[in-house]
Amino acid sequence: MILSIIHKVLNRILGIESYFRNERLTLRDKINKFIEELPESYRELLSEHVGNTDDWIGKLVSTRVFLTHGDRENMAVSNPYKLVQMTKKFGFMVRIFILQKLGITIDKPKILNKFKNVLTTHY
Incomplete structure (x- = not known):
């Protein structure tokens, strides 16, 4: 199970890195x-569930660096439950991002309900 979660978080991060590959950004x-x-309502939703978004991004980056290179262990999310939750939240936002980029209309109430289900579902 934990290996599956590790693959999910790494693949989603790789997807974001690939999407912005032509931009010289960290x-x-x-x-x-x-x-x-992301639409503002989804940024707010993310913030409600992760607290400080900048800190959450830092943990996501450190976790990716640790899983890939073995560095920054003290800053990475190593608790399996927290890693699962971070992966779920990030994956959900990636899906919203993809739907938006494809021009697919997002039914907000349905998506919010799905998000709540994602957070309470165990792998």
Whole structure:
């Protein structure tokens, strides 16, 4: 199970890195730009569930660096439950981002309900 979660978080981060590949930005800046391009209501939703978004991005970046290179262990999310929750939240926002970029209309009440279900579902 934990290996599956690790693959999910790394693949989603890789997707964001690939999307912004032509921009000379750090990973932190790419994730920040990704979040800034989400509709405001979803940025607010993310903030409600992660607290300080900048700190959350820092943990996401440190976790990716640790999982890939073994560096920054003290700053990475290593608790399996917290890693699962971070992966769920990030994955959900990636899906919103993709739907938005594809021009697909997002039914906000349905999405909010799905988000709540995602957070309470166990892997």
